[in-house]
Amino acid sequence: xxxxxxxxxxxxxxxxxxxxxxxxxxxxxxxxxxxxxxxxxxxxxxxxxxxxxxxxxxxxxxxxxxxxxxxxxxxxxxxxxxxxxxxxxxxxxxxxxxxxxxxxxxxxxxxxxxxxxxxxxxxxxxxxxxxxxxxxxxxxxxxxxxxxxxxxxxxxxxxxxxxxxxxxxxxxxxxxxxxxxxxxxxxxxxxxxxxxxxxxxxxxxxxxxxxxxxxxxxxxxxxxxxxxxxxxxxxxxxxxxxxxxxxxxxxxxxxxxx
Numbered sequence: 001x002x003x004x005x006x007x008x009x010x011x012x013x014x015x016x017x018x019x020x021x022x023x024x025x026x027x028x029x030x031x032x033x034x035x036x037x038x039x040x041x042x043x044x045x046x047x048x049x050x051x052x053x054x055x056x057x058x059x060x061x062x063x064x065x066x067x068x069x070x071x072x073x074x075x076x077x078x079x080x081x082x083x084x085x086x087x088x089x090x091x092x093x094x095x096x097x098x099x100x101x102x103x104x105x106x107x108x109x110x111x112x113x114x115x116x117x118x119x120x121x122x123x124x125x126x127x128x129x130x131x132x133x134x135x136x137x138x139x140x141x142x143x144x145x146x147x148x149x150x151x152x153x154x155x156x157x158x159x160x161x162x163x164x165x166x167x168x169x170x171x172x173x174x175x176x177x178x179x180x181x182x183x184x185x186x187x188x189x190x191x192x193x194x195x196x197x198x199x200x201x202x203x204x205x206x207x208x209x210x211x212x213x214x215x216x217x218x219x220x221x222x223x224x225x226x227x228x229x230x231x232x233x234x235x236x237x238x239x240x241x242x243x244x245x246x247x248x249x250x251x252x253x254x255x256x257x258x
Contacts, residue, residue, distance in 0.1 A: 002134040007036040008068030027131040043070045049099040050170040061086030068122035077116025083107040090126040095152035109143040164252040175237030183227040198251040
């Protein structure tokens with residue numbers, strides 16, 4: 001049986017997470033359930049996309065990802081099962097799937113729903129479907145294939161020969177600012193040239209291996225495990241101390257010579 005991951009904005013103070021897990025276990029006591037997090041900010045699709053997008057490919061192919069973020073999705077009450085890069089996703093039609101797949105999921109079916117306005121769709125609709133897929137079920141049995149899904153766009157970089165303009169796409173619990181500027185993008189534009197990184201009132205001229213390579217309280221930039229450019233303060237909260245947050249602009253400027 002494949003692994004089922006579970007991510008939601010349900011939090012940890014109510015019974016919602018336990019109710020969904022109870023449904024999963026009642027469908028099959030041998031379910032292998034991995035909690036990604038249940039601390040996604042309520043209804044925050046961008047937060048969910050960053051967290052799930054950062055980790056889902058670390059799981060084996062065939063893993064089923066159960067998503068309970070903005071779980072009613074829309075007034076239409078549409079819910080999808082999707083296959084992408086060897087993984088399965090069960091989630092409402094709220095735009096998250098388009099962000100995770102850059103608008104091009106390999107296969108999407110609209111789940112058969114008797115009551116589209118059910119009060120707890122993650123438990124009553126998505127959880128049984130997750131168990132079915134984890135046990136090797138055919139995704140196309142769950143509903144009709146569809147090409148209609150809500151489309152949202154990820155923040156796009158602005159590139160030219162001398163600069164990259166990106167934005168903060170996530171602030172982690174340590175206050176580190178994760179951007180949509182990647183190592184590959186910097187290397188491609190740099191061609192060995194020197195560069196500086198600009199954000200707020202700060203300018204940084206070097207990328208370090210990790211935050212501990214500078215003194216406590218000092219600001220620095222690194223590439224994280226996903227090869228995204230990050231801004232942090234060693235033993236400090238960069239977002240608060242720099243006055244930056246989600247969607248703050250970050251520029252990389254390149255200069256002639258080495």
